[in-house]
Amino acid sequence: MESFCNVIKGNDTTALVRWMKKYWKTRISSLKTFIIGLRHDYRAVRNTIKLNITNGITEGFVNKLKVVKRVMYGRAGINLLKNKLILEHVLFN
Structure with a gap:
């Protein structure tokens, strides 16, 4: 099982998509809300994973x-x- 922490700390953006698809059908409403937020800000999250830049x-x-x-x-x-x-x-x- 890939944890979200490993996905964010890694550099594979496809792992994020796999993680979101895996937990999309969850019954935990707060997790589903989190995934919806990730989908809305997908480009920013993807760039955070891909690039090693911080503010x-x-x-x-x-x-x-x-x-x-x-x-x-x-x-x-x-x-x-x-x-x-x-x-x-x-x-x-």
């Missing part, structure tokens, strides 16, 4: 920006926020 650095920066915004909420304007992010980048990277 982790971008997501990390966005997360950091949101944290700093929450900490500074109501205290200052956009200029101080911009300077704080640039200063943190210089000091801690």
